[in-house]
Amino acid sequence: MRRIDASRTYRILESGPIVMVSTHDGVRPNIMTMGFHMMVQHAPPLIGCVIGPWDHSFAALHNTGQCVLAVPGADLARTVVDVGNCSGTEVDKFERFGLAMSRPAKVKAPLLGDCLYNIECVVHDDTMVEKYQLFILKAVAAWSNDARKERRFLHHHGDGTFTADGERFDLRDRMTLWRQFQVDL
Numbered sequence: 001m002r003r004i005d006a007s008r009t010y011r012i013l014e015s016g017p018i019v020m021v022s023t024h025d026g027v028r029p030n031i032m033t034m035g036f037h038m039m040v041q042h043a044p045p046l047i048g049c050v051i052g053p054w055d056h057s058f059a060a061l062h063n064t065g066q067c068v069l070a071v072p073g074a075d076l077a078r079t080v081v082d083v084g085n086c087s088g089t090e091v092d093k094f095e096r097f098g099l100a101m102s103r104p105a106k107v108k109a110p111l112l113g114d115c116l117y118n119i120e121c122v123v124h125d126d127t128m129v130e131k132y133q134l135f136i137l138k139a140v141a142a143w144s145n146d147a148r149k150e151r152r153f154l155h156h157h158g159d160g161t162f163t164a165d166g167e168r169f170d171l172r173d174r175m176t177l178w179r180q181f182q183v184d185l
């Protein structure tokens, strides 16, 4: 084994699907890119998300308690990076990147029409925001965009390096202890 610096941990564990976070601060919608997230609970579905106070999105999420997590396909890789390299304080990112908006059911933040999945969320617990910038979100509605041809998720390995989903293994028949969680998307 080659010992590596523990500060590189994110390069190993960050690689869940990269997501984009849409918010609406009451004036206009905004969008950012986020790699630091994790599932916390099945039911109700809770998601932990780290969003820094340096992000324009932080105040919108904190003040409105609402956002949308949009999962892009691999075809949107460049947009994902560009969205995460400019701020809604300076630009209207929906306009700059020509992002299509779709109407949400339960929150004010728009769905991203070009993404594979959109998850409408409300802030469930903000007690760890001050210490860790960690929001616990609850998914209140979810959408699948079945028209998109590119189905591969993008995984961020830190610092702008990505992989797209490769071969998928179906080992559901071995998940004997967890059958109650087996649902199709």
Ligand SMILES: Cc1cc2nc3c(=O)[nH]c(=O)nc-3n(C[C@H](O)[C@H](O)[C@H](O)COP(=O)(O)O)c2cc1C
Pocket (backbone or CB within 6 Å): 018, 030, 031, 032, 033, 034, 035, 036, 037, 050, 051, 052, 054, 055, 056, 057, 058, 080, 081, 082, 083, 084, 085, 086, 087, 088, 089, 156, 160
């Ligand atoms: C690949 C990638 C992953 C990112 N992950 C996060 C993250 O997990 N949390 C975060 O606060 N910012 C993250 N960022 C940075 C924000 O997306 C970036 O600061 C963005 O410009 C914020 O936009 P806003 O100021 O309009 O909210 C990431 C950026 C990129 C490119």
